[in-house]
Ligand SMILES: Cc1cc2nc3c(=O)[nH]c(=O)nc-3n(C[C@H](O)[C@H](O)[C@H](O)COP(=O)(O)OP(=O)(O)OC[C@H]3O[C@@H](n4cnc5c(N)ncnc54)[C@H](O)[C@@H]3O)c2cc1C
């Protein structure tokens with residue numbers, strides 16, 4: 146445990162772990178694997194969060210797990226989470242219905258640095274379910290459009306049926322002030338768009354001014370190193386590339402050391418990191434661009 | 441997420457293809473109009489590419505069922521393939537033809553450096569997905585490709601100083 150974060154022994158530390166209740170107010174199936182839940186605090190109060198931050202979600206008997214916000218903080222009356230059915234808790238969350246309650250702790254973690262993004266061109270690169278946390282950022286930019294430069298979204302899904310947030314994708318595509326490049330790895334008969342992984346349109350079609358662009362990247366670990374390579378090839382500075390990482394969490398707030406990545410705690414120092422923070426940290430090797438592979 | 445079967449054989453085939461292209465390029469350049477010193481460095485690099493081909497064939501014959509974390513089967517291969525499509529050459533023939541068409545030694549060296557750089561990038565990706573026991577072999581190949589780049593750059597410097 147970090148010295149600075151150590152807890153006063155006289156303090157009742159259980160209060161840190163005490164969840165509050167949130168009510169499910171709507172549920173939408175996004176794909177075979179994914180549902181989106183709209184929730185509201187039982188207290189009715191607003192939950193202030195930043196795009197890229199996460200909540201610790203719990204259901205009695207099923208455990209607790211971190212889930213990112215997928216709604217923008219500009220849309221405040223409720224918040225949305227997008228959940229993939231992969232295990233105990235997430236499968237149980239797929240069974241929730243409007244009116245049901247879940248436990249929440251948070252928001253936790255460092256999200257996308259909005260202050261630094263303001264005035265700059267925003268390049269979002271999403272792979273698979275990585276679009277969920279980025280949707281929060283993209284809709285934030287949409288709602289405060291004048292505060293940002295270009296908004297470019299590159300999104301790669303495995304198949305057309307696995308594309309998330311189809312309504313949002315269509316809305317963003319229709320906006321003149323958004324540049325969208327969507328691709329699927331495996332096309333089906335109805336798909337007329339691009340095929341191939343997200344790095345292909347990123348490499349071939351995205352032209353940026355590297356001095357005014359910040360890239361926010363969320364996707365499967367295998368994607369990161371190739372995206373990093375393409376962005377560096379476009380002349381971007383390592384400090385302007387942001388990656389959101391996933392690790393196994395326990396406390397979610399820098400107390401237990403479970404999510405440690407060398408000397409960083411993913412739950413507290415991240416999950417959004419600058420590429421500069423990750424180069425050379427051996428436990429973040431998945432994101433190093435090929436040229437940065439060092440022994 | 442599932443941990444589906446990884447198509448390691450396919451990646452090793454790509455590695456073999458990369459080495460074949462390198463071999464064709466180095467042999468083509470060494471044969472065409474190169475000075476003795478350039479032919480020696482290119483000949484040395486060609487010999488190592490030949491050995492890498494054998495290594496990857498050995499790895500392929502020792503393959504058994506093996507899994508790595510992917511969010512869907514074939515995900516890693518998709519990224520590798522996309523990455524590979526940016527390479528200088530698309531086939532062994534393409535590499536030979538390019539080698540024959542080159543007039544200038546400096547241009548040949550620059551192309552060779554570019555080729556080696558993209559090979560290193562590809563192998564760093566491959567290293568992430570092979571078995572622990574094979575990581576060392578990939579490391580050795582990467583190290584040898586680094587040596588090629590160093591030698592090529594030394595050669596380029598030498599040619600520039602000589603002509604300057
Ligand atoms: C910052 C952050 C944000 C996230 N945001 C989202 C989100 O928005 N939506 C979303 O769906 N998911 C998100 N996740 C992932 C989610 O928290 C995990 O998938 C979580 O494990 C789901 O809990 P579960 O009980 O349903 O599954 P688990 O029972 O925990 O199992 C999930 C998967 O992990 C494997 N697993 C279990 N234990 C371990 C272990 N110790 N080490 C390695 N693998 C293990 C299991 O085999 C299974 O494949 C996020 C994770 C992080 C860290």
Ligand code: FES
Pocket residue numbers: 393394395396397398399400401402403404405410411412413
């Ligand atoms: S320190 Fe406990 S999960 Fe990060």
